[in-house]
Structures are given as structure tokens and as C-alpha cells.
Amino acid sequence: MKIKVLYFASVREKLGKDAEEIELPAGVATVAGLRSHLRLRGGAWAEALADGRLLRTAVNQDMAQAGAAIKAGDEVAFFPPVTGG
Amino acid sequence: MRISVQSEDFDLGAEVKAISGNPKIGAVASFVGLVRDNAMTLEHYPGMTERAIGKIVEEAKSRWQVMDCTVIHRHGALKPNDQIVLVAVASGHRGDAFAACEFIMDYLKTQAPFWKKEQTPEGVRWVEAKTTDDQAAERWTENSRPVAK
Numbered sequence: 036m037k038i039k040v041l042y043f044a045s046v047r048e049k050l051g052k053d054a055e056e057i058e059l060p061a062g063v064a065t066v067a068g069l070r071s072h073l074r075l076r077g078g079a080w081a082e083a084l085a086d087g088r089l090l091r092t093a094v095n096q097d098m099a100q101a102g103a104a105i106k107a108g109d110e111v112a113f114f115p116p117v118t119g120g
Numbered sequence: 121m122r123i124s125v126q127s128e129d130f131d132l133g134a135e136v137k138a139i140s141g142n143p144k145i146g147a148v149a150s151f152v153g154l155v156r157d158n159a160m161t162l163e164h165y166p167g168m169t170e171r172a173i174g175k176i177v178e179e180a181k182s183r184w185q186v187m188d189c190t191v192i193h194r195h196g197a198l199k200p201n202d203q204i205v206l207v208a209v210a211s212g213h214r215g216d217a218f219a220a221c222e223f224i225m226d227y228l229k230t231q232a233p234f235w236k237k238e239q240t241p242e243g244v245r246w247v248e249a250k251t252t253d254d255q256a257a258e259r260w261t262e263n264s265r266p267v268a269k
Contacts, residue, residue: 119232
């Protein structure tokens with residue numbers, strides 16, 4: 036199951052990456068699951084996506100909660116709380 | 121309804137005029153946000169930004185009489201006193217125009233995916249989200265504000 040993952044602002048800078056396509060392992064089916072899965076990469080990933088860090092997530096360009104489901108072809112984005120306006 | 125995420129500046133007078141043509145419109149309320157203190161760069165999530173603002177405008181239309189509306193948000197490099205954001209709402213009467221304009225701004229602050237990176241005298245830093253912005257958006261869910269008629 037392939038999905039697209041995007042990173043913005045301070046998250047993008049910490050990870051040194053703005054977008055990637057990844058193959059989700061079996062058993063990863065939610066935003067929280069994906070976040071844990073990406074943390075396994077260690078280093079900056081473990082730090083930027085740590086549980087204690089306040090992040091927002093979007094699935095297919097709508098704000099999504101940690102329990103939101105992810106399916107093949109989805110676009111999932113991780114970013115800090117927004118500061119526009 | 122017009123939503124634009126752009127690097128170019130905008131002209132408040134022209135934008136207000138553009139939504140004022142209908143003779144049923146008796147009020148246009150507008151808000152312009154400016155860069156305060158420090159130069160900054162605004163990053164956003166192309167696609168989601170327009171979508172998120174569109175949803176906020178739809179929500180405003182469901183709550184108040186909104187006959188026309190323009191939301192413009194700039195991105196890229198901005199300097200102190202530059203215009204960042206415009207919300208203009210046209211309605212039959214001022215109550216709805218004021219309320220919808222403020223509601224759109226409050227929700228935009230917490231829901232639209234923009235991030236400010238400031239150049240401060242101490243160096244470059246990402247602006248932290250404010251809890252006061254969350255509180256400003258939340259008050260619209262408490263029915264604590266009278267619905268103006």
C-alpha cells in the first residue's frame with residue numbers, strides 16, 4: 036500500500052525532506068500508526084515526530100486526528116500548529 | 121466568493137468594490153492583517169490552504185447571511201507593515217458582515233495551513249502557535265456570541 040507523505044515548516048526542516056512516497060507495512064492503518072512507523076527511522080525522525088511534540092496532521096488535505104484511517108493512495112501531511120493570518 | 125493564496129500584494133479598495141455590486145448588499149466588513157515588527161517568510165500547504173479556507177467560508181455562510189466574500193492570504197517573503205491577509209464580507213446588514221468577517225479570521229488562524237518564519241534580532245525562528253488564537257476560534261463553538269441580525 037503506497038501513500039504520499041508531506042512535511043511542512045519546522046518538521047520539514049528537521050527531517051530535511053518535504054515529500055516522499057512510502058510503502059506502508061501491514062498493520063499500519065492510522066495517522067498515529069504512520070507516525071510511530073516513521074519514528075522507527077530514528078535520529079531526526081524519532082525527535083521531530085516524538086509523542087510529546089505537538090503536531091497537526093492532514094489526510095487528503097483535511098485536518099485529521101491521530102485515529103484517522105489511512106488507505107492506499109492517500110496524501111498524509113505532518114506539520115506544526117498553524118500560524119497564519 | 122473568491123479565495124486567493126498569492127505572493128502579490130492586494131488593494132483593499134478594489135477588493136471591497138468587487139463584492140459590492142449587488143443592490144441588496146448594505147454592508148461590507150473587511151479586515152486586513154499586517155506584518156508586525158519583523159520581516160518574515162510565510163510557508164503554506166498548496167491545495168490544502170485553499171480547501172481549508174473554502175470550508176471556513178462555507179461554515180460562515182451557513183451561520184450568517186454572506187452575499188459575497190473575498191479571502192486573500194499572501195505567502196513568501198514579507199516585511200514589516202506589509203499586508204498579509206484580507207477578509208471582506210458583503211451582507212445585507214452590518215451585524216452579519218462583522219460577525220462572519222471575524223469568524224473567518226479566527227478560524228483561518230487555527231485551521232489554514234500557514235507557517236510564519238520570523239527574522240528576529242536574535243536570529244531566524246518559526247513563530248509558535250498561540251493558545252489565545254485557539255481560544256478566539258473556540259468561542260464561536262460556545263454560542264457565547266449573539267448571532268447578529
